[in-house]
Amino acid sequence: MSVGESDTIITVLTRDYGVIRGFVRGARKIKSNYLSATQPLCYSRFSVFRGRDKYIFDEAEPIEVFFNLRKDIEKLALAQYLCDLARDLAPQEDSAESFLRLLLNSLHLLSTGKYEPLHIKATYEMRVMAMTGYMPNLVACENCGEYETDEMYFDFQHALLYCENCVPKNQARKTTLGVVTAMRHIVFSELDKLFAFTLNEENMKELSYVCENYLLIQTQHKYKTLDFYNSLFKI
């Protein structure tokens, strides 16, 4: 956000202090290195001063600018949405190392194209929920304890799972065992194996639907960046 003639306010996800907002003095008129380090989607090293009631970013040096994300509208839109989720859901004024690692890994994989955008989106959404106190109970059917049936039901409101023999009376989404298995992997796996699962195209779309709606229903947030990302696929 621009302030005055040449100052800018930026929001940064930091390793040690979580999400912080602060001033960048003269960012728009000085050295280009500094300018690129304070652009959106840039991973940078900063010197930060804490004033009485605000942060001031002083030195800044870009480490990774994710140039590839800027060349592809789908990837750019998704990257902006992932950053919005970090801004709203990551710790504030507290250590956020795992959150930062998750965001960096996601942007890196999106940039390199190692995984499809939908794969990264769904995985990030569900993992973020698990990390921020919204972990759904995916261990077994809430009613009978059955671990798996071919079809399963996910209750967005109560964050619970049901097997095909215990279809709940309230509104729950009928989904596949493949999608439930992927969700279990996302919430329980180590971060370095987080994205290592495969689903066919139909199941990946379903996973994305379930993770997105779970996040929106539980957090009660709306994201213009998500609406824009989804609008790219409507004809």
Ligand SMILES: [Zn+2]
């Ligand atoms: Zn059951």
